Amino acid sequence: MVSTIPTKVSFKAQMLLAREDAIIQSVNRLLAEKGFEAMTVDEVAADVGIAKASLYKHFPSKEDLAAAAMVSVMRRAQAFLNALPAEASAMDKLRSVVTWTMGLKLAGEMPSLPSQNSSLRITLMGNTDYMDGLMDVSDRLGAWIEAAQTQGAINPKLPPIAVLYTLYARACDPVLEFLKMGELYSNDEIIALVLSTCFEGLETR
């Protein structure tokens, strides 16, 4: 039994995962484009190229679709953190992470969820994959923040939690899209500008 069935099971499982990946990719893009409320399940189904009922066989609700997209982004973030050079300073790592998240946002790959929606919050906080990823990322960023403060790179008077929130907020900063709409600056220039205001502030140094 072990010798005959595995390949077939594995193949089917692979197809299933591939389809779910396609779904998540569509959800991710649509969430970045229009946000959670404006995205409809019909759109997702049409974008993936399957029927809506089939979609509900994979994910039990619209909220779970969004959660899956967030888990996906969280995994990408973890992979990015893992790939950072170990010899870099805590400050450099933090700057790299923020640069990466802003790039994701400008590329239209950062899903945007309303922080108010309660049913979505409940689904997200009940999703252990998402919560574990969030905790892991927060812990690692938190450690770098405290290290940077000890080294005198980040203002030690700021509570680490406030710094963490400030960094997270750059991933959904409306300044990015406003500057992009103006069409005066390239994506790299926009990232450089916002990175500068974030770490160095508006005041002259």
Add this chain to the structure above:
Amino acid sequence: MVSTIPTKVSFKAQMLLAREDAIIQSVNRLLAEKGFEAMTVDEVAADVGIAKASLYKHFPSKEDLAAAAMVSVMRRAQAFLNALPAEASAMDKLRSVVTWTMGLKLAGEMPSLPSQNSSLRITLMGNTDYMDGLMDVSDRLGAWIEAAQTQGAINPKLPPIAVLYTLYARACDPVLEFLKMGELYSNDEIIALVLSTCFEGLETR
């Protein structure tokens, strides 16, 4: 005719304005609480204490309700700008304005609109009261920004438009609500923290 009718007309007009003020106040609060998509017209009607159909006699659509709330906030902003001491430096004025907008947000009086919703954008941009107010406020802030840059207070390398967007963005900064949810800091402390990260940045000076 001129001597007999005016008082009655004026009285009716006054009642109408009072009712519309009450509507706008409800809309403003609900928009701050739940955002545009989550706010329903039924809720607004119930909150004001009138029938939904009556609401539609005053404002032709949900989008126009939100626009009226934005015009109201814009007027308050203009009044705040007018009341700033003329002898204050450009930099002090900018800090005061940002402090004020963050206070409004923390007090639950800052309506939050999705920057993606297109029908809302169209209504807003077709509303001359709103657009005139926005232009006026932007012009005055813009002048202060350039003055502060000339005086060396604000980093002159930053494009004024990027500085303006950055200041506007503080009015809807999720860091404010995150820190408020944590219940570790008072509203004044939160404002001081975000004001510091905004103007002085995260890096040690």
Add this chain to the structure above:
DNA sequence: GTCTATAGTTAGATAGAC
């Protein structure tokens, strides 16, 4: 698991009496 078809609900907007 995928489909078509539809149930069930909500919310924006309107009709028509007063």
Add this chain to the structure above:
DNA sequence: GTCTATCTAACTATAGAC
């Protein structure tokens, strides 16, 4: 201008055949 009652459209979710 205000009301009750209703329309219409859109959307989430599911039933049931294959």
